[in-house]
Amino acid sequence: MASSFSSSSSSLKFTVRRCEPQLVRPAIPTPHEVKLLSDIDDQEGLRFHLPMIQIYRKQTSMAKKDPVRVIRQALSQTLVFYYPFAGRLREGPRRKLMVDCTGEGAMFIEADADVTLDQFGDSLLPPFPCFHQLLYHVPGSQQITDTPLLLVQVTRLSCGGFILAFSFNHTMCDGDGLSQFMNTWAEMARGATKPSIAPVWRRELLMTRDPPRITCNHREYMQIPHNMTPTTFIPYENHMVLRSFFFGPSRVAAIRGLVPPHLQHCSTFDLITACFWRCRTKALQIEAEEEVRMMVIVNARAKFNPPLPVGYYGNAFAYPAAVTTAGKLRENPFGYAVNLINKVKGEVTEEYMHSVADLMVNKGQYIPVTERSFMVSDLRYFGSRETDFGWGDAAYGGVAKGGLGPFPAVTFVVPFKNAKGEEGVVLPIWLPPEAMNRFTKELGTCVL
Template sequence: MAQTPPLQFTVHRREPELVRPAKPTPHEFKLLSDIDDQEGLRFHIPVIQFYKQRQPSKGTGNKDPVAVIRQALAEALVPYYPFAGRLREAANRKLVVDCTGEGVLFIEAEAEVRLSDFGELLQPPFPGLDELLFDVPGSNAVLHSPLLLIQVTRLQCGGFIFALRLHHCMSDAPGLVQFMSAVGEIARGATAPSVAPVWERHVLNARTPPRVTYTHREYEEVVDTKGTIIPLDDMAHRSFFFGRGEMQALRRHAPPHLRDSCSGFEILTACLWKCRTAALRPDPEEEMRIICIVNARSKFEPPLPRGYYGNAFAFPAAVAAAGDLCREPLGFALDLVRKAKSDVTEEYMRSVADTMAVTGRRHFTVVRSYLVSDVTRAGFDAVDFGWGKAAYGGPAKGGVGAIPGVASFYIPFTNKEGEKGIVLPICLPAEAMERFVSELETMLKGPPAADAATKSTFVLSAL
C-alpha cells in the first residue's frame, strides 16, 4: 500500500512583535533557584495547542483569537512580569532575571490548512512545526533573549493553533500551565488570575554551606568511550499508544507482588527502558540510565506555596548494565525505577540544589541515558482561551533540549475508538526503531513474567 505523503502547507506570518505588560511593572533583579538554573534546563522547550472552531465564550467579545490572546497576554504579564524580562548571568554562573519589562515575542500568522488535515488523531511529531512555531533569528539564546515566544496561527476551518516556546529555567510544566491558564482566564473575561503567581525561588536554593547528602547518579560525569550517544542522522520518529489493554499486557510481566501496586508510569518506564536498550544493542557491560522526572511539590513540609511557578522537580536515575536489562525479566527494571522515584524527598531536593552549587550547575548525564516525563496530569489540554479545551495540548515534539533521541513525554491521548490512554513519542536511529517495535510487540503479546527470562536471554544473545 502506498504511504500517504506528508502534510505540507503554507504559513503566512506577520513580523514578530514584543508584547509588553499592559501596566508598569517593577524593574528589579530576581534570582532563579539552584534547581532552576542548572545546565540541563538552559534551553527553550516547545508546546503546542490545537483548537477547533467554536463560538467564543461571552467574555472574549472579539472573535479573533489572535487579538484576544495578545491582549490577555499583555494583562497576564502584569502579575507575571518576570516573563517580560531577560536572563543575565552573575557570579558562579548564577542566573538572574532582569525584570526590564521588554516583553515576550508574539507572532500573528495564518495557515493554508484545516485542522482536519492534520489527521483524525493529533499527536507528535507534527508536520510543519517549524512554521507553526517560527524560530525568530537570535531569539533562542540562554541570555539576553525573550523568555517566551508565542505564535497564534489561524486555520482555514476557523480553528487556530497556539504554539509557545519557553525558557525552561523559568518554569516546569505545572508552572507553565499555571501561566497559560492565567492568560486563558483573562481572555475569557477575568480581571486577574484565580491563582496568584508566587516567586519565592529562594526556597529551592542551596544551603549554606552546601551539604550533598545523596549519591546523585543522574549528574555523574560519564565519558562516552564507545560512541553510544545517539547519532543525529537517520533518526526515525514514531508515537505509540498505550491504552488499558496495553497496560494490562505489560503488567502481566511484572512480579506478582508488584502487578497491582506499581503505577502506570513505573511499568511503562521499565518497559521502555528494557525495549529501548535491546533495540540500541549496546555492549552488555555498558551502564544504561533511565532518568525519571519527578514533581517534588508535594514532597516539601510545608508544601511549596500555591502559585509557585518555578522548576520543582528532580531527575532521579536508575542505572543497570545493558546485559542485565535485556536478560532479566521486566521486574528487574521495574524495581530499579521504583527505587529511583522513591528517593525523591525534600532532603533529596536540598541535596540536588547543593550539588548544583558545588559542581557549577552540572548537566544531567546524557551518555547512555534516557529521560522520561509524565505530563498526563499537567493540564495542557485543559487550557481554554475562550474557545473551549484544546483538541491537543502538550509537548510539540518528543525530545527534550538540543539532543534528539534522549527523552520522551507521556502525553494524555484519546484514540479513534474513544479510549483514553497515553501516547509515547520516541526518536531512535531508523534500524533501532525497527528493533524497538519488535521488542515492544514481543512484550505486549508475549508470555507473562514467569516465562519472560527465557525470551529475554535470546534477545541478549543477539546483541
C-alpha cells in the same frame, strides 16, 4: 502579511503566512527589579527553550472571536502577574542566572495557514508536519540570555480552528509552573481579571545551603570538564527520527499482565516507563556489560515540610537515576525494570533537593548523564489538553517534539484521545532510523 512559506510532511502540504514578530508587553507597568533564579533553576541541563503546542478546533460560539487577538490580549494581562516572563535573563559571576524584569515583553507572531485540522489526519500528535512553520524561530530567540523568555505563534487554520505553538525558557519554570502560567493565560482569555492561583517567586527556597553539603548519591549527573562548552551540541533532528506511540487501556492491561503479584500496585507510569526502557535498550543494541540509566522526573513540591507555597512556579523537580547493566535489564523478567523505577522515585526528598542545589554550586556546573541514559516525564496531570481559551479543550496539548534541549533521550507521557475515542497516553521518542524499526518491533512484542 510579511512573508509566506510552503512546507510538506509526507503527503501534507500547506502554506503559512505570518506577520512580523512583535513584542507583547504587560498590560500595565510592572516592577523593574532583578530576581535571582534558584540553584535548581539555573543548572546547565535546563538552559534551553522547550517547544509546546496546543491545537484547537472551530467552535461555532466563538465564530466572531479572533483567536490571535484574544490570546495576545490575554498574554499581555497575564504578564502583569508573571512579569518576570516579560524580562530578560542576565548571567552574573560563576554563571549565576537572574531575571532583569525590564517589562520588554514576550515575542508574539500572528500567522495564517491554508490547511484544515482534518487534513492533518486522525493523529494529531508528534511529529507535527511543518512544525518549524507553526513556531518560527526568530533569529536569536533560542539564546538563553538577553532574549525573550517566551516565544508565541498563533496560526489560524482555514477550517476556523487554530494552533497555539510556543516555547519557553526552561530555567524559568517546570511543567507544574508552566501549567499554572497557562491556566492564568486561559483564564484571562475567558474574561478573568486576576489568576485563580497567585504566582509565587520565592526562589530562595531552593538556593544552596551555607555551607553546601552533598548528602545524597546523584547518579543522574556528570560534571562538565572546564574545557567543554556545555551548550554546544549537534541537533538530533539531523540524524534521528521521531515517532509517537499510543497506549490505551488494552495495551496497559497487557503490560500489567507481565508483572508478578507483588508489583501489581505499581502505577501505569511505572509500567509504561519500564516497557519503553527495556525496548529502547534492546533496540540500541547496547553491550551487555555497559551501564544504562533510567532517570524519572519527580515533582518535589510536596516533598518539602512545609510544602513549597501554592503558586510556586519555579523548577522544583529532580530526576533520580535507576542504574543497572544492559544485560540485566534485558535478561531479567519485566518486573525487574518496574521495581527499579518504582523504588528510585522514592529517593526524592526535601534533603535530596537541597543536596542537588548544593551539588550545582559546590563543584561547578553539572549536566544529566546522556550516554546510555533515558529520561521520562509524566505530563498527564498538568492539564495542557484542558487549557481553555474559550474554544474548549485542545485536540492535542503538550510537548511538540519530545527531547529536552541537547538531550534527545527524553520522552513525555502526554494524555491523548485517539481516533476511536479511547482515552490513553502518547509518548514521543527520538531514535536513529534503524533503532526505531527495532524499537517498534520490540514494543509490539511487549504489548501484543
